[in-house]
Amino acid sequence: MSTADQANTTELPGTPTIPQVDQHAVKPNAPVVGKVHATYLCTASRKAAGFVRHIEIDVSGTELENAWHAGQSFGVIPPGTQSSGKPHKLRLYSIAAPTGGETGDGTIITTTVKRVVDEHWDTHKLLNGVCSNYLCDLNVGDEVLLTGPVGKRFLLPENPADHDYIFIATGTGIAPFRSMILDLIKLGMPSRIAMMMGAPYESDLLYDDTIRGWASEYDQFTYHTAVSRHLTPSQSKKLYVQDRLSEDFDQLGPMLASKRTLIYVCGIAGMELGVFQTLARLLPPDQLAQYLSLAPEIAGDIDNWERRMIPKKIKKTKRVFLEVY
Ligand code: A2P
Numbered sequence: 667m668s669t670a671d672q673a674n675t676t677e678l679p680g681t682p683t684i685p686q687v688d689q690h691a692v693k694p695n696a697p698v699v700g701k702v703h704a705t706y707l708c709t710a711s712r713k714a715a716g717f718v719r720h721i722e723i724d725v726s727g728t729e730l731e732n733a734w735h736a737g738q739s740f741g742v743i744p745p746g747t748q749s750s751g752k753p754h755k756l757r758l759y760s761i762a763a764p765t766g767g768e769t770g771d772g773t774i775i776t777t778t779v780k781r782v783v784d785e786h787w788d789t790h791k792l793l794n795g796v797c798s799n800y801l802c803d804l805n806v807g808d809e810v811l812l813t814g815p816v817g818k819r820f821l822l823p824e825n826p827a828d829h830d831y832i833f834i835a836t837g838t839g840i841a842p843f844r845s846m847i848l849d850l851i852k853l854g855m856p857s858r859i860a861m862m863m864g865a866p867y868e869s870d871l872l873y874d875d876t877i878r879g880w881a882s883e884y885d886q887f888t889y890h891t892a893v894s895r896h897l898t899p900s901q902s903k904k905l906y907v908q909d910r911l912s913e914d915f916d917q918l919g920p921m922l923a924s925k926r927t928l929i930y931v932c933g934i935a936g937m938e939l940g941v942f943q944t945l946a947r948l949l950p951p952d953q954l955a956q957y958l959s960l961a962p963e964i965a966g967d968i969d970n971w972e973r974r975m976i977p978k979k980i981k982k983t984k985r986v987f988l989e990v991y
Contacts (some may be wrong), residue, residue, distance in 0.1 A: 678956065680925035681984045682823030687930045690818055696812040697743050702804045704773055711869035717781040718838060718872055719802045723773050723810060732772025734815035736822055736845035740775060740814035744800040750904025754836055757797040758816060760932070760989075762846035769903065775812075777801075778841040820989045822846050823928070824943050825834060827856035830916065832928045834907055834941055836864035840872045842989065846930075847880065847887075850904035855884050857926075860918055864892040864907030864933065890914050904956040907937065908944040923953050930987040936959035938990055939973045942980055946971075957986050 692698050700723040708720040725731050734740065741756040748754055764778035781802050782795025804810060820842060823829055826849070833843040840863060850857060861880075865871045871891055881889040892910040910919060921927050922945075931941055945957055947970045954960075961979035964971060971980060984989060 674710055675967050677752075678983055680829070680927070680956065680987065682829060682928060683825070684819065685735070686822045687735045687738065687815075687821060688733065689738075689814075689818060691729045691815065692741075692804055692813045694741060694743070694813050696726065697741070697813045698730055699809050700725045700728065700730070700775070700812045702806050702808045702810065703768075704806060705802075705804060706907060708778060710871045710874040714869040715866050716837075717802060718870075719779050720776065720873075720919060721779055721801055721804070722763070722768055722776045723812065724773055725775050725812065726773035728812075730775065730812055730814065732766065734761055734763075734765065734775065736761070736849045737820045737842045738815040738817035739844045740777070740815050742797055742801060743811040743813070744797045744983055745811075746796075749757060754796060756813060758814075759801075760838070760845075761815065762841035762844045764845050764852065766852075771975060773965055776845075778838045778844070780838050804985075820930070820987050821930070822849060826850060828926065829928050830858040830921055830924060831923060832860045832862065832927060832929045834862045834911075834929065834933075834975055836907055836933030836937055837870075838872065839931075839989070843930070844873055844876075851880070851884075855886060858886045859884075860888050860890060860921060862890045862892070862910055864905050864910075864937070866893070866895045868893050868896065887916060890918075898990060906935075906940055908940040911941070911944050912948060919948075922949060922957075925956070927956075928985050928987065929957055932989045934990075936973060936991040938976060938988055939971060939980075942976070942982075943968050943971055955983075 704726040705719055705724040709718050739758040739760050741758055743756050744754045759777040762778045768774035769974055779798050779801045782798045784793045786793050835843055877889050880887050890910045892905050892907040894904040959981045964979050
């Protein structure tokens with residue numbers, strides 16, 4: 667990092683310290699065997715456009731037990747081989763369980779998996795995602811090869827209570843936020859949290875009942891949904907999660923202005939540009955500087971920003987955390 671970059675980030679008020687966490691307790695060449703402990707659809711309705719499952723895996727007695735932190739991922743090695751004859755490669759899945767797992771004793775790790783179903787672009791033959799469908803097909807008691815954990819940046823800060831959080835997710839990007847919010851609940855919910863969630867239809871909102879429950883239980887927790895494909899007659903364009911930032915700015919503005927606030931973004935690749943553009947439109951320069959540092963030549967031309975300008979011309983500060991895929 668250049669000296670100029672360091673000056674941009676480390677001196678910023680409210681810059682969090684990210685804890686040093688261990689990775690790779692289980693390496694890909696020696697995976698451990700976990701056993702499916704529970705599996706259920708976690709969409710708001712069975713009639714959702716996509717099939718998304720909450721999958722809990724028992725890792726007791728393995729090196730993965732108690733080995734992860736909220737925000738990290740674990741690896742899954744699906745059985746079988748690729749068309750080349752080589753074994754399938756490992757896939758990473760975001761951990762949805764809190765640190766300490768679903769039962770608090772480090773034994774139950776969780777993820778949130780969407781079945782990938784597509785057509786081949788050329789042959790138009792059905793293409794099923796190898797690992798997502800393998801995981802979603804598993805039943806309670808089935809064994810699965812696991813590795814990890816992986817990830818040392820997309821984490822809660824060292825002192826979580828020193829900060830407030832705007833969590834912005836689309837689809838299964840909710841997984842690490844379920845994990846982090848459960849950690850914050852264990853700490854007695856010491857922070858303000860705005861959970862922003864984007865989904866194609868109401869039926870595809872994930873963990874919706876649970877999140878609504880948090881919003882009614884904790885005054886300092888708000889839930890903001892953006893349903894993209896349900897256009898009302900007065901709407902001319904899709905409502906994305908970043909548009910919800912603008913629509914609910916009365917509520918979110920004071921949080922964004924605060925030096926305590928950290929922004930975490932997780933989900934569909936491309937959303938980061940929309941989120942950054944929206945922040946740039948909404949915030950005065952001194953507040954925007956808490957989250958983004960902009961090359962002078964693009965600062966006034968927000969509508970023409972492009973994704974390739976990240977991170978050279980649109981650089982996030984250490985108060986923004988990004989995981990898109
Ligand atoms: P849409 O697909 O209607 O354009 P899922 O993972 O369940 O498919 O949900 C992803 C959500 O993110 C959908 O509502 C999708 O809208 C939305 N989305 C797609 N592109 C972007 C983007 N660039 N910024 C924010 N949200 C997006």
